[in-house]
Amino acid sequence: MSSAPTPAATADPWERFGWLMGAIWLVFLAFPIVAIATSDEQPVWRVLGICGILAFGASYLRGFFQISSQDTWDLVVRTGVRYLVLLALITLALTPLVGLGALAHLPYIVALGMFSLPLAWAFGLAGAAILTAILVPLVVGALPETWYFILIITLVAISTGLVRVFEERGHAHRAAQADLALAAERDRVARDVHDVLGHSLTVVTVKAELAQRLIDTDPARAHEELEQIQALSRVALAEIRATVSGLRVASLADELAAADSALADAGVQAELPENLDVVDPRHRVLLAWVLREAVTNVVRHSGASLCTVELGSDLLRVTDDGKGTGGRREGNGLRGIRERVCAAGGTLTLAPGPAGGTVLEVTLD
Numbered sequence: 102m103s104s105a106p107t108p109a110a111t112a113d114p115w116e117r118f119g120w121l122m123g124a125i126w127l128v129f130l131a132f133p134i135v136a137i138a139t140s141d142e143q144p145v146w147r148v149l150g151i152c153g154i155l156a157f158g159a160s161y162l163r164g165f166f167q168i169s170s171q172d173t174w175d176l177v178v179r180t181g182v183r184y185l186v187l188l189a190l191i192t193l194a195l196t197p198l199v200g201l202g203a204l205a206h207l208p209y210i211v212a213l214g215m216f217s218l219p220l221a222w223a224f225g226l227a228g229a230a231i232l233t234a235i236l237v238p239l240v241v242g243a244l245p246e247t248w249y250f251i252l253i254i255t256l257v258a259i260s261t262g263l264v265r266v267f268e269e270r271g272h273a274h275r276a277a278q279a280d281l282a283l284a285a286e287r288d289r290v291a292r293d294v295h296d297v298l299g300h301s302l303t304v305v306t307v308k309a310e311l312a313q314r315l316i317d318t319d320p321a322r323a324h325e326e327l328e329q330i331q332a333l334s335r336v337a338l339a340e341i342r343a344t345v346s347g348l349r350v351a352s353l354a355d356e357l358a359a360a361d362s363a364l365a366d367a368g369v370q371a372e373l374p375e376n377l378d379v380v381d382p383r384h385r386v387l388l389a390w391v392l393r394e395a396v397t398n399v400v401r402h403s404g405a406s407l408c409t410v411e412l413g414s415d416l417l418r419v420t421d422d423g424k425g426t427g428g429r430r431e432g433n434g435l436r437g438i439r440e441r442v443c444a445a446g447g448t449l450t451l452a453p454g455p456a457g458g459t460v461l462e463v464t465l466d
Contacts, residue, residue: 136202150198181217208257215261227258353389360396395419
């Protein structure tokens with residue numbers, strides 16, 4: 102069954118003013134009204150007939166209002182079917198008074214059906230209406246005089262059918278865009294949370310191990326390390342909250358300071374640049390994220406004794422003398438910063454160092 106957007110879920114103008122597409126067809130009620138007003142029937146029957154046509158028009162508009170106010174497509178279909186049956190019954194009741202003028206009611210039934218039924222049913226209903234407009238006059242020998250009903254019903258079916266198809270395609274497109282945006286936001290949050298937690302937990306682990314070793318030999322230093330662990334935990338919690346709310350922005354200066362502390366705690370000698378002004382301001386946030394992940398990997402996996410960080414206008418290079426990647430697959434963190442770099446139009450390479458270890462290099466345009 103075809104689906105349709107719920108009125109409460111979107112601000113699509115059709116949701117509020119879709120009944121106008123149905124109201125414009127009310128002009129065709131002039132045909133049966135004129136037929137009754139000029140007939141030879143008694144005045145009472147003519148009045149009743151005109152009242153019946155007005156009731157038909159009112160029911161038709163009411164049907165459009167009702168289907169536009171439903172919250173689910175199933176309710177739209179049920180409401181549409183009820184009003185279509187009501188319109189058909191009124192049309193049959195008026196047929197003895199208006200004769201072939203009752204064919205003027207078919208465009209309304211087609212229009213309402215097109216916006217309240219699954220597409221296959223709606224087009225089937227339109228086909229049945231066109232067939233009725235052909236066969237009934239043909240049977241009574243009045244087809245030449247009623248050809249315009251066939252044209253009107255066909256035009257209504259085509260126009261409303263196109264509106265319905267375009268509306269559904271637009272809804273499908275908006276839904277796909279919303280899904281893509283949700284997936285991108287989910288990936289962003291997952292990547293940022295990994296970057297924040299991965300680095301913070303690595304540093305906390307290193308400091309906890311250091312405090313454990315110092316607790317007997319240097320209680321004051323151990324106490325200092327524990328205080329730093331508490332501070333890091335609070336910072337990490339704040340960063341996670343900022344990440345989830347989309348406010349997290351990395352600072353290259355802060356990440357260099359954090360890298361110096363993390364490498365020192367892990368017993369890795371650090372050679373870090375002092376001048377950050379060489380870095381293009383456009384690239385500093387991205388390079389800060391890359392530096393955070395690179396240093397985290399050096400501390401966690403490399404077993405290095407020396408880590409060197411080099412910065413250029415559009416360059417970051419992190420070199421260690423550790424055991425290298427050993428053919429390991431990229432983890433989520435490295436894959437995340439590669440996605441960040443590629444999204445910015447840059448390249449990230451990971452290669453063995455000239456004397457062992459690993460060289461991670463990022464270049465940006």
